[in-house]
Amino acid sequence: MYDIRGLNEECGVFGIWNHPDAAELTYMALHSLQHRGQEGAGIVCSNGENIFGARGMGLLPEAISQIQLDSLTGYTNAIGHVRYATTGASELSNVQPFIFKHSKGDLGLAHNGNLTNARQIRLALEDGGSIFQTSSDSEVLGHLLLKARSMNEQANLKAALNMIKGAFAFLVLRKNSLSAALDNQGVRPLMLGMIDGAYCIASETCAFNTIGASYIRDIRPGEVLTFTNEGIDEDNYSQYRDSKLCSMEYVYFARPDSEFNRQSVYNVRKALGEQLAKEMNIEADVVIGVPDSSLQAAMGFSQYSGIPNEQGLLKSRYVGRTFITPNQEMRERAVRMKHAPIRDVIEGRRVIVIDDSIVRGTTSKYIVKALRNAGAKEVHMGISSPPLKHPCYYGIDVSTHAELIAAYQSVDDIRAEIDVDSLSYLSVEGMHDVYRRHGSHGECDACFTGDYPVEIVDYLLPEEKEKKTKGV
Ligand code: SF4
Structure with missing residues (x-):
């Protein structure tokens, strides 16, 4: 198959915490982010007890039917994703958000970007017995979170974020919290907003305009925010660096009504x-x-x-x-x-x-x-x-x-x-x-x-990898 346009966007994410219309607002926000990915879309919701979702292939109206959307009514917390495949095959199993069912607590996960050491980590995890369900690089973070031994979810998330490299904006939804994290160079965009007193997170501010939310600020490189019913916890998992936002967001990817x-x-x-x-x-x-x-x-x-x-x-x-x-x-x-x-x-x-x-x-x-x-x-x-x-x-x-x-x-x-x-x-x-x-x-x-701001471990030539392993 041959795509005549050439450059394609790399997914869009949206999340909202503690709003009675969480699923509907997520659907509308994803609609405004549709230019970032048209291969598949999904919404995962939580209500303090369950995590439940709907996802499908194609544009948003094809991917999520009205019946599926209605089934998410009443959930107060949600994350959503529109997908353009940059890694992983174009098939339903790779459509996000992913849901991980686990005795430690279920979680939903949505990712915009590309991990540059996912292959390396995946091999190590598979050696340790992990079984991957998809060919997407994004699944790696879920496995790292589930492997963590500590009972402190925030500490586990920060440790896992420090293990992955690349450009990423991650949303992690649990029964009682929503976390949003940005790579420590800020290559991918991620924005904080608010609607009716509820926090929301989006790849672009055009999503806030669409649902009537206000734009609070950009998430900073290396930052991790966690929303619970007690409020917002603003933390860093990595030392702050100046943002290296993707130049092509301004040139081509983002909608002109975004900031x-x-x-x-x-x-x-x-x-x-x-x-x-x-x-x-x-x-x-x-x-x-x-x-x-x-x-x-x-x-x-x-x-x-x-x-x-x-x-x-x-x-x-x-x-x-x-x-x-x-x-x-x-x-x-x-x-x-x-x-x-x-x-x-x-x-x-x-x-x-x-x-x-x-x-x-x-x-x-x-x-x-x-x-x-x-x-x-x-x-x-x-x-x-x-x-x-x-x-x-x-x-x-x-x-x-x-x-x-x-x-x-x-x-x-x-x-x-x-x-x-x-x-x-x-x-x-x-x-x-x-x-x-x-x-x-x-x-x-x-x-x-050719000046790459984030290490590209999976893509190094074999001899360069060897040098790195030997510490040369
Ligand atoms: S500016 Fe950086 S992140 Fe954006 S397309 Fe080019 S290499 Fe990729």
């Missing part, structure tokens, strides 16, 4: 477009954005350059994620279905088309062809992020260099391949400049630079 670090994604995305215009300096008649995620960057580009911004591409609202066989003709048709040029905007004009990224180059190539077919005199492409040259091991589905055109081709080769008159990417410095102006502490940029 990170109190900065609107909409504004940051526009500023990335402005910065690109400063660096690109091309004359043209019109600037258009590839819908939806590049529309704000195109707006910012236009405001800085003075080149009018128009809607030159129309995105079909009814085409979801498009998986097709790797057949050129069918791929082209699928992109045509998704992005239709508006001839009146394009014909006879020098067009700058702004996109947020180029992964394999497939989509860009077909968009350029469509613009030329619609009569564009010149087509220039501006990318509002630097070239994607390195795999992401932190929860985005690009895990090999072979999937990234910029990993093995120069900008000029890519320009020729996708057939544009010019191709410009935003510089790494320019991107960080924008983030700095918006209160950043230094976002993760590993897929552009």
